[in-house]
Amino acid sequence: MDFITIQHASKRFSGVQALKDVSFSVVKGEVHGLIGENGSGKSTLIKILAGVLPADEGDITIEGKRITSYGPLTGIRHGISVIYQDISLFPNLTVRENILLGRVLEQNRKVFTKREYAERVTRILDDLGVVINQDELVGELPIAQQQLVAIARALNNESKLLILDEPTTALTRQEINQLFRLVNNLKSQGISVIFISHKLDEIQELCDSVTILRDGVVVASRSMADITLDEIENLMVGKSMIHERNVVERVSHEEVLAVKDLTKQNNFADISFTLERGEVLGIIGLLGSGRTELASALFGIAPADSGTIVIDGKEARIRSVEDAVEYGIAYVPEDRLTQGLVMSKSIKLNVAIATLDQYTNSLGLVDTSKIDTLADEWIAGMSIKTDTKEKVARMLSGGNQQKIVLSKWLAMGPKVLILDGPTVGIDIGAKAGIFTTINQMAKEKGMGVILISDETREITSHCHRVIIMRNGRFGRELVGDEIDDAVIQRELDEQKRVIAQNLS
Amino acid sequence: MKTRLNLLRNRETLLGITILVLLVVISLLSPSFMTYTNIVNLLKSFTVLGIFSLGVILVIISGGVDVSFTAIAQVVQYAVVYLFLNNMQGNVFLAFVLAIIMGTLMGLFNGYLIHRYKMPAIIITIATQNLFYGLMYVITKGQLIYVIPEYFWKISNTMLFKQVAPNGAVSGLSLTTVIWFALALVVALLLKFTVLGRSIYMMGGNPVAAQRIGVNSRNTTLFVYGSMGAIAGIGGIVHVSIVQTVIPNSIVGQELQVIAAVILGGASITGGKGSVLGTLLGVLLFAILSNSLTLLQISSYWYNVFTGFIILLSVFLNAMQEIQQQKQKIRVNVEAAS
Numbered sequence: 001m002d003f004i005t006i007q008h009a010s011k012r013f014s015g016v017q018a019l020k021d022v023s024f025s026v027v028k029g030e031v032h033g034l035i036g037e038n039g040s041g042k043s044t045l046i047k048i049l050a051g052v053l054p055a056d057e058g059d060i061t062i063e064g065k066r067i068t069s070y071g072p073l074t075g076i077r078h079g080i081s082v083i084y085q086d087i088s089l090f091p092n093l094t095v096r097e098n099i100l101l102g103r104v105l106e107q108n109r110k111v112f113t114k115r116e117y118a119e120r121v122t123r124i125l126d127d128l129g130v131v132i133n134q135d136e137l138v139g140e141l142p143i144a145q146q147q148l149v150a151i152a153r154a155l156n157n158e159s160k161l162l163i164l165d166e167p168t169t170a171l172t173r174q175e176i177n178q179l180f181r182l183v184n185n186l187k188s189q190g191i192s193v194i195f196i197s198h199k200l201d202e203i204q205e206l207c208d209s210v211t212i213l214r215d216g217v218v219v220a221s222r223s224m225a226d227i228t229l230d231e232i233e234n235l236m237v238g239k240s241m242i243h244e245r246n247v248v249e250r251v252s253h254e255e256v257l258a259v260k261d262l263t264k265q266n267n268f269a270d271i272s273f274t275l276e277r278g279e280v281l282g283i284i285g286l287l288g289s290g291r292t293e294l295a296s297a298l299f300g301i302a303p304a305d306s307g308t309i310v311i312d313g314k315e316a317r318i319r320s321v322e323d324a325v326e327y328g329i330a331y332v333p334e335d336r337l338t339q340g341l342v343m344s345k346s347i348k349l350n351v352a353i354a355t356l357d358q359y360t361n362s363l364g365l366v367d368t369s370k371i372d373t374l375a376d377e378w379i380a381g382m383s384i385k386t387d388t389k390e391k392v393a394r395m396l397s398g399g400n401q402q403k404i405v406l407s408k409w410l411a412m413g414p415k416v417l418i419l420d421g422p423t424v425g426i427d428i429g430a431k432a433g434i435f436t437t438i439n440q441m442a443k444e445k446g447m448g449v450i451l452i453s454d455e456t457r458e459i460t461s462h463c464h465r466v467i468i469m470r471n472g473r474f475g476r477e478l479v480g481d482e483i484d485d486a487v488i489q490r491e492l493d494e495q496k497r498v499i500a501q502n503l504s
Numbered sequence: 505m506k507t508r509l510n511l512l513r514n515r516e517t518l519l520g521i522t523i524l525v526l527l528v529v530i531s532l533l534s535p536s537f538m539t540y541t542n543i544v545n546l547l548k549s550f551t552v553l554g555i556f557s558l559g560v561i562l563v564i565i566s567g568g569v570d571v572s573f574t575a576i577a578q579v580v581q582y583a584v585v586y587l588f589l590n591n592m593q594g595n596v597f598l599a600f601v602l603a604i605i606m607g608t609l610m611g612l613f614n615g616y617l618i619h620r621y622k623m624p625a626i627i628i629t630i631a632t633q634n635l636f637y638g639l640m641y642v643i644t645k646g647q648l649i650y651v652i653p654e655y656f657w658k659i660s661n662t663m664l665f666k667q668v669a670p671n672g673a674v675s676g677l678s679l680t681t682v683i684w685f686a687l688a689l690v691v692a693l694l695l696k697f698t699v700l701g702r703s704i705y706m707m708g709g710n711p712v713a714a715q716r717i718g719v720n721s722r723n724t725t726l727f728v729y730g731s732m733g734a735i736a737g738i739g740g741i742v743h744v745s746i747v748q749t750v751i752p753n754s755i756v757g758q759e760l761q762v763i764a765a766v767i768l769g770g771a772s773i774t775g776g777k778g779s780v781l782g783t784l785l786g787v788l789l790f791a792i793l794s795n796s797l798t799l800l801q802i803s804s805y806w807y808n809v810f811t812g813f814i815i816l817l818s819v820f821l822n823a824m825q826e827i828q829q830q831k832q833k834i835r836v837n838v839e840a841a842s
Contacts, residue, residue, distance in 0.1 A: 052716075088717075090706050090713060093705060093709060101702055101717065105703075269838045290838065472838030
């Protein structure tokens with residue numbers, strides 16, 4: 001039986017058709033995957049389901065009853081809860097309060113005591129199989145546990161449909177396993193789940209059925225058993241592309257970077273490798289394998305405790321980001337929003353910011369016309385979609401933001417470019433554009449590239465050499481023809497299995 | 505290890521211990537400190553600051569800030585005393601009612617501007633401080649009022665728990681101090697047990713999440729700044745009852761010290777954190793410090809130096825804890841070398 005059905009829903013925003021005649025339903029007790037590129041209308045659809053946004057037209061039926069007027073509280077009252085990507089909890093309040101306050105507000109109560117709810121909160125957490133101290137402040141919990149608290153809050157509101165908006169982005173594999181077990185547990189209790197993710201393998205692992213959106217239209221809605229990952233991907237993008245092997249020609253075998261015995265306590269140990277000019281080296285590992293920590297150390301954000309880094313034959317002492325930039329290292333972080341961009345500043349300033357001292361006039365003051373030229377060049381070169389270079393970074397989509405971050409570092413002409421999850425949270429179309437530029441820079445300028453990712457196909461498509469990282473150490477190294485999706489996937493699955501085993 | 509850390513992390517405990525240590529040291533150095541007379545006088549002299557701090561804690565928990573409350577107190581004080589001297593027959597009860605009404609209105613004006621135009625509270629309240637205070641000066645020409653109705657100073661002269669010293673001097677807990685503590689209790693109960701109180705914490709902790717969960721941000725903002733105004737009004741009346749003269753520039757200028765006491769009490773300037781108990785302890789620490797300097801015959805110029813030092817120290821402690829926690833966090837379970 002369908003829990004919720006939405007029929008012929010459309011939504012326009014000032015001239016843009018966000019959703020067009022969308023029909024979609026979620027069966028009671030199923031996990032339904034919702035995927036699509038950025039801008040495909042996923043978030044609009046969720047907001048309409050949650051009642052945060054009214055649809056221009058369309059009908060919503062919940063448990064067989066047609067809902068005529070649909071406002072923000074209607075969603076909650078009908079048992080629909082959204083776990084937003086930013087989790088939306090109160091870091092300054094305790095676990096217990098975070099769980100119960102939503103309900104207290106919804107019941108329009110004026111006064112409450114913690115005791116009257118304590119038992120209920122305990123029962124919910126027990127049902128979830130979660131061990132958390134209820135008096136702990138939420139801000140002091142790791143992200144994964146915060147997510148569990150958010151789910152507990154939803155259950156306290158007697159949710160029948162839980163919408164999880166990209167819940168796994170910040171979780172380690174171990175935590176993802178736990179989350180998935182929980183989702184399956186909810187499913188067995190008859191609760192429906194809508195699961196949104198960019199990671200197709202997660203969709204495949206967890207979901208019973210899947211709906212794919214493209215440009216505001218449902219292109220397919222099928223049972224998971226009737227569809228393959230390749231089909232999903234093609235349906236999302238609308239054409240078959242990207243993941244054929246696309247490795248650039250090597251220009252030289254000159255060494256640009258040599259790392260020896262790099263160690264940082266509680267982060268990674270005994271890391272040694274070399275990188276040649278024009279080479280694209282892939283480092284793959286699960287979240288928590290130390291891959292991002294290694295990148296932070298190379299870029300001076302959290303310097304290593306011991307070991308040596310040699311750049312162009314000279315030993316580089318990297319103790320800070322300034323040092324790293326001085327030696328010609330550029331870093332595009334995983335979290336572009338907080339680490340890579342000044343969100344409130346224009347595109348042109350963001351592009352110029354790392355190399356500002358090169359655009360000065362004879363007086364040593366910043367020459368804005370030089371910055372304008374630079375910005376125009378990169379906006380064209382990277383095909384950043386914007387009407388003007390004055391637009392502030394916050395206004396752009398994820399993919400375009402990522403392109404700005406990349407432009408900023410490439411404008412510096414780095415010797416070594418470190419890309420950490422360069423395409424996390426951005427769509428396949430934008431991915432292809434980003435890699436074209438990177439490959440071109442590697443080939444023409446002899447830039448060495450370190451590509452860090454947990455997406456197997458991203459790595460296999462572009463790298464000359466791949467190192468698999470695990471538990472803070474380097475493991476197997478694959479060169480040339482050895483680089484193969486299946487081989488890497490097997491290694492990663494093995495790692496996941498070990499983690500799952502240690503957990504149980 | 506964990507419990508020790510938690511104990512130090514709890515600002516109230518830390519302040520309590522600091523105050524206890526100070527008390528012991530000072531009473532050893534100066535025998536006149538730990539006397540009933542000295543303690544009740546000390547409490548009385550910090551009552552106005554203490555009352556103000558109860559409004560400021562509300563504002564700061566909500567994620568805002570208010571520097572106009574001293575001007576509100578000043579204006580209310582002047583207006584009420586002036587009205588009672590020239591236009592109407594007054595009494596204590598009416599004085600507080602009028603003060604609360606006027607204070608609330610000025611506070612609501614702040615709250616309205618802050619919510620409606622989403623402008624930084626600091627800017628708005630700097631502006632309204634000058635506006636309120638300036639208008640009062642324009643109208644009154646800054647004239648002092650030396651003679652005030654008797655019932656004003658009766659408030660502070662009313663004493664509870666009286667004790668008579670051998671030389672015949674009477675000392676006791678001033679009614680103004682009782683007002684301070686009663687108000688503290690009200691604010692504490694509000695913050696802890698009402699949905700409105702928790703909404704203030706929610707708004708300060710994560711405004712977006714608060715809105716999604718159904719907190720009415722407009723009403724909460726209006727309530728917070730309105731209460732600040734009302735409390736400032738009460739403070740204005742208490743102040744005139746203690747000082748017994750209306751001096752138009754005697755309150756404005758204290759706002760930073762009040763905010764400092766609240767921050768010292770563990771409130772976070774970014775919002776979401778703080779408690780009435782911490783605020784009380786913060787004010788008490790300041791009070792004891794200033795009093796002991798006097799008793800130990802150290803120049804009062806040193807008071808500011810100590811104040812600054814204590815605030816720096818408390819911020820420093822927080823920062824060190826944070827850094828320590830970051831360092832100990834295990835990011836990756838690094839495999840042992842084989």
